[in-house]
Amino acid sequence: MANENVSVWTSxxxxxxxxxxxxxFATILLIWLSFDTLGQISMNEDIKMNIDxxxxxxxxxxxxxxxxxxxxxxxxERGHEVPTIGEKQPFFGKEWSQKExxxxxxxxxxxxxxxxxxxxxxxxxxxxxxAPDLTKAWLDPAWQNGGPLQGMTGKNTVEEAMAExxxxxxxxxxxxxxxxxxxxxxxxxxxxxxxxxxxxxxxxNGFPRNFSKTVEQFKAGGTNAH
Amino acid sequence: MLxxxxxxxxxxxxxxxxxxMYFRVAIILFGAQLLFGLVAxxxxxxxxxxxxxxxxxxxRTVHINAxxxxxxxxxxxxxxxxxxxxxxxxxxxxGLGKLAFWILTAAVTVVVLVYILVQVGAGTEASIWFIxxxxxxxxxxxxxxxxxxxxxxxxxxxxxxxxxxxxxxxxMTVMVADLLALAGLYMAGMFFTDNISMDQFWWWWVIHLWxxxxxxxxxxxxxxxxxxxxxxxxxxxxxxxxxxxxxMLFGSGILxxxxxxxxxxxxxxxxxIGALFSALEPVPLVAMFVHVLYDWGKEQGIAKAxxxxxxxxxxxxxxxxxxxxxxxxxLGAGIWGFFHTLPQxxxxxxxxxxxAAHGHLAFFGAYxxxxxxxxxxxxxxxxxxxxxxxxxxxxxxxxxxxxxxxGMGIALTIAGYEQVLVERAELGxxxxxxxxAQELPWYIQSMMWRAIMGVVTFVGFIYLVWDLLTIGxxxxxxxx
Ligand code: HEM
Ligand code: HEM
Ligand SMILES: [Fe+2]
Numbered sequence: 205m206a207n208e209n210v211s212v213w214t215s216x217x218x219x220x221x222x223x224x225x226x227x228x229f230a231t232i233l234l235i236w237l238s239f240d241t242l243g244q245i246s247m248n249e250d251i252k253m254n255i256d257x258x259x260x261x262x263x264x265x266x267x268x269x270x271x272x273x274x275x276x277x278x279x280x281e282r283g284h285e286v287p288t289i290g291e292k293q294p295f296f297g298k299e300w301s302q303k304e305x306x307x308x309x310x311x312x313x314x315x316x317x318x319x320x321x322x323x324x325x326x327x328x329x330x331x332x333x334x335a336p337d338l339t340k341a342w343l344d345p346a347w348q349n350g351g352p353l354q355g356m357t358g359k360n361t362v363e364e365a366m367a368e369x370x371x372x373x374x375x376x377x378x379x380x381x382x383x384x385x386x387x388x389x390x391x392x393x394x395x396x397x398x399x400x401x402x403x404x405x406x407x408x409n410g411f412p413r414n415f416s417k418t419v420e421q422f423k424a425g426g427t428n429a430h
Numbered sequence: 431m432l433x434x435x436x437x438x439x440x441x442x443x444x445x446x447x448x449x450x451m452y453f454r455v456a457i458i459l460f461g462a463q464l465l466f467g468l469v470a471x472x473x474x475x476x477x478x479x480x481x482x483x484x485x486x487x488x489x490r491t492v493h494i495n496a497x498x499x500x501x502x503x504x505x506x507x508x509x510x511x512x513x514x515x516x517x518x519x520x521x522x523x524x525g526l527g528k529l530a531f532w533i534l535t536a537a538v539t540v541v542v543l544v545y546i547l548v549q550v551g552a553g554t555e556a557s558i559w560f561i562x563x564x565x566x567x568x569x570x571x572x573x574x575x576x577x578x579x580x581x582x583x584x585x586x587x588x589x590x591x592x593x594x595x596x597x598x599x600x601x602m603t604v605m606v607a608d609l610l611a612l613a614g615l616y617m618a619g620m621f622f623t624d625n626i627s628m629d630q631f632w633w634w635w636v637i638h639l640w641x642x643x644x645x646x647x648x649x650x651x652x653x654x655x656x657x658x659x660x661x662x663x664x665x666x667x668x669x670x671x672x673x674x675x676x677x678m679l680f681g682s683g684i685l686x687x688x689x690x691x692x693x694x695x696x697x698x699x700x701x702x703i704g705a706l707f708s709a710l711e712p713v714p715l716v717a718m719f720v721h722v723l724y725d726w727g728k729e730q731g732i733a734k735a736x737x738x739x740x741x742x743x744x745x746x747x748x749x750x751x752x753x754x755x756x757x758x759x760x761l762g763a764g765i766w767g768f769f770h771t772l773p774q775x776x777x778x779x780x781x782x783x784x785x786a787a788h789g790h791l792a793f794f795g796a797y798x799x800x801x802x803x804x805x806x807x808x809x810x811x812x813x814x815x816x817x818x819x820x821x822x823x824x825x826x827x828x829x830x831x832x833x834x835x836x837g838m839g840i841a842l843t844i845a846g847y848e849q850v851l852v853e854r855a856e857l858g859x860x861x862x863x864x865x866x867a868q869e870l871p872w873y874i875q876s877m878m879w880r881a882i883m884g885v886v887t888f889v890g891f892i893y894l895v896w897d898l899l900t901i902g903x904x905x906x907x908x909x910x
Contacts, residue, residue, distance in 0.1 A: 417858030
């Protein structure tokens with residue numbers, strides 16, 4: 205078969221060469237695109253604002269984004285919701301310097317891995333499906349002022365309520381399915397909240413979709429969840 | 431398999447002795463995988479079950495890690511199994527290979543015990559190094575990552591040096607190249623970053639480029655080898671097909687990675703690239719299915735024309751698992767993968783039980799099946815059986831396991847639909863929407879069926895192990 209050159213379609217060397225070319229081409233394209241993507245998703249040291257009329261093309265803001273109010277608003281142009289970065293807002297009662305914010309995010313990300321959050325929750329939609337997605341948890345109406353999650357902790361900011369819950373989750377059961385106590389310290393809890401706030405500011409191309417609907421539902425008296 | 435556990439000495443190949451050592455650990459880890467999966471499935475129904483003792487996250491970590499590790503063990507076993515047949519020489523460093531096996535097995539044992547007993551650590555680098563890296567599928571702590579790399583280097587050197595020394599068939603050439611890529615990719619998962627988007631970007635380099643590129647080519651290679659061994663398929667045909675499969679699998683699978691870059695912070699162009707290339711990924715899977723059945727029919731036809739009666743296969747159970755693989759790969763990866771691979775669909779299905787349905791059907795259909803088939807080839811060789819016929823236990827094993835996993839897949843698909851419609855489309859996501867969807871009877875009923883089908887799978891597993899332990903001796907007696 206291979207020794208007689210009857211047709212190229214039955215020639216092993218032809219298919220071998222084609223396989224090598226196609227694989228090589230796909231790999232090079234992937235690497236090239238990856239360089240472009242990595243540039244776009246790397247973090248700035250600081251958050252350069254789109255306040256003063258300048259769009260920041262980095263899709264993942266720097267750690268100091270925790271000093272700002274974050275929103276998630278419909279963009280007509282893009283056809284889906286997009287994170288917005290608003291005016292300054294204290295985080296745990298203060299403004300965090302570049303270094304402090306970076307250290308806090310570092311602690312939070314490490315803690316999220318050491319406590320294995322991803323094997324119950326999804327982060328950016330990846331992980332386990334036992335507990336709610338955390339991509340925009342920071343923006344969830346249930347954690348805002350007047351929301352039941354903030355209410356049950358007796359705190360009056362989102363960050364303090366989340367930190368309190370994370371330290372003693374099984375003291376605040378919301379459903380029969382509860383989050384276990386993972387031995388999270390007060391500092392680690394702050395770090396985790398910074399990590400969650402930072403994640404909510406990432407431009408995820410509109411995932412989760414229709415999030416503002418959950419906000420409306422909520423204002424209209426909640427869902428049929430207890 | 432049992433005799434080989436006792437004596438661990440074959441009259442034949444030393445290389446295959448090492449293969450059997452890997453198969454044995456693989457099947458034990460498969461059992462552990464199923465047990466911890468059952469624990470996690472029960473926790474969906476009875477939330478208090480083992481709460482704050484062995485939480486869902488722990489059960490799930492062990493479930494999916496045991497999955498990845500047993501498959502890697504069975505893959506290494508399969509490579510050693512085919513190595514001396516393909517190259518026609520004995521493996522060059524089997525002594526060292528055995529040492530590496532014991533080191534790896536000791537390390538795996540420690541890692542699993544730490545998962546179960548220590549579970550979580552403080553938010554420090556030390557936890558990532560010694561307890562749990564907290565990244566789905568590649569949770570193994572960093573010390574173990576480095577150990578795995580060392581052991582895999584020993585394995586790879588063994589395979590590569592034997593390949594250079596012996597005959598260099600097309601099958602072995604693909605295998606050697608594929609293993610290099612497979613091992614190298616693991617390193618993309620071995621660093622820490624504060625940037626969650628960056629984290630997920632590289633995480634998919636390991637997960638996606640494993641299961642949808644290098645592992646698929648690995649399976650194509652195994653199937654090529656097995657078809658030659660079991661039904662006497664012609665090498666020229668099988669090898670030509672293998673190169674076409676490599677072309678199609680890598681041609682679609684490498685850029686198909688884009689389907690994981692829709693929503694993790696990465697730019698919009700991945701929508702088009704991911705949609706286009708991943709939509710092509712089922713094509714080679716159809717081709718592989720057709721190839722297996724076509725070759726089988728053809729060899730049977732030739733035998734019949736030559737006036738022979740009876741089947742051309744010399745290993746019934748192995749062939750049954752390989753045909754299940756050919757179809758299961760197409761169904762679980764191809765069909766279920768295609769269902770949610772376009773961004774317009776994926777924005778709703780992303781991170782729901784639909785993903786889990788696909789994960790189960792694909793991992794089982796594409797990998798578990800053929801690796802079990804390879805174990806039957808191992809048993810056949812270990813006992814020197816000319817024709818291994820399926821027993822009642824073989825049939826119960828394959829039927830119950832396949833039926834169970836299919837049942838779980840369907841139950842999870844229904845749960846996924848419900849989540850997509852209620853949690854995502856109707857309520858728009860978030861904490862309340864999530865729990866609203868989790869508490870509807872439709873969802874709970876699906877979870878119930880998943881647990882029931884999980885038990886069916888486990889009963890099938892018992893039959894499988896029982897069969898693997900007894901079929902060899904039984905067939906040998908019948909042969910004598
Ligand atoms: C044997 C091959 C395959 C295996 C073992 C496999 C396995 C998996 C697993 C386990 C996940 C979930 C990952 C997680 O935990 O987040 C996943 C996700 C996914 N797979 Fe596959 N897969 C295979 C092939 C395919 C193919 C051929 C396609 C497309 C045609 C596909 C499309 C997808 C998509 C779109 C997702 C993302 C789901 C989401 O957004 O939540 N897969 N796959
Ligand atoms: C006794 C049978 C089994 C049971 C009860 C079971 C149960 C589970 C459960 C509860 C989860 C967690 C899903 C979640 O996060 O919501 C899971 C995940 C998973 N299981 Fe299984 N499982 C079983 C068998 C298998 C088999 C045979 C395979 C593959 C060969 C498998 C592969 C997976 C994978 C890949 C995931 C991760 C899916 C994802 O993240 O999308 N399981 N399983
Ligand atoms: Fe993929």
